[in-house]
Amino acid sequence: KNEVEQSPQNLTAQEGEFITINCSYSVGISALHWLQQHPGGGIVSLFMLSSGKKKHGRLIATINIQEKHSSLHITASHPRDSAVYICAAEETSGSRLTFGEGTQLTVNP
């Protein structure tokens, strides 16, 4: 059974700061997902990656397969980035996602 751990649990930043959220998992995976959950509860997929690095706008996701670790970075953070960020591990292709606890990010103006 895969254990997915995220840190920090809570993160408060000032607008413009560079944000890093970390995720580690315990067993080999086929892909690592980063998701965003807004206060209303809806979940939006940000990235799905199995190696290297992906970038979308101000968001960057990296993964180190050997170390079983992934990071989500937000450059030039903005109050609208405030949300819960969740990483989820997919152990074999197309199988269930195992979710982390989530990181509550608050960006103050």
Next chain:
Amino acid sequence: EPEVTQTPSHQVTQMGQEVILRCVPISNHLYFYWYRQILGQKVEFLVSFYNNEISEKSEIFDDQFSVERPDGSNFTLKIRSTKLEDSAMYFCASSRFMGTEAFFGQGTRLTVV
């Protein structure tokens, strides 16, 4: 942009009643999932569905639960004899192929009273 839609957004039901949560996955997607999130807890996998049958289910998904694709567009989760602890946000998701990005619906908040 195509999206996964779920109805209703909020359902309140009496303990012991049956509820059906509905989802319309993205039209050309082949894999469908149900997840739930109890308030304050992490999201948990319930079941995945492909080619009109369950491909994987979690230990949570016992005989109280069932899924169905009654027609070409809907994907439903039925919860029989609801219990207080079934109160949660239930998310439907779909993906085009195995191992591709999953798209989530906005969720149905189920409250059992």
